[in-house]
Amino acid sequence: MKRSLETIAYKENTEALAKFAKALGHPTRIAILKHLQSQSCCFTGDLVDVFPLAQSTVSQHLKELKNAGLIQGELKSPKIKYCINQENWKIAKSLFQDFFD
Structure with missing residues (x-):
């Protein structure tokens, strides 16, 4: 069964x-x-200073955001x-936007 380009795009987008x-x-x-939007860029240590979290916790969150490509x-x-x-x-x-529209 062939999948259309529209079906493939839908799957990739979802x-x-x-x-x-x-x-x-x-x-x-x-x-x-x-925070990154307001600062454009920063180092891990800067985020540790801003948020009341251990460096390892901040690093884990950064890893998740990076893995998602954000x-x-x-x-x-x-550093x-x-x-x-x-x-x-x-x-x-x-x-x-497309999802909520």
Whole structure:
């Protein structure tokens, strides 16, 4: 049975939306994204200073956001600088807009 391009696109879009939704499913991750939007970029240590969480907890949330593609990290030895992945952020916004419309 052949799948149409429309069916494939639908499946890819719903999977991407679910991936983004899962990453946004924790209040701390939403707060991290809001902070990154206002700062453009920051280091893990900066986030530890902002949020009352252990560095390991902040790192775990960053890992989840990065795995979902919502943020990106750049190694600035010995630290990692994080910022919003603008391309995927636009995709997420579009997918959520389509979902809610």
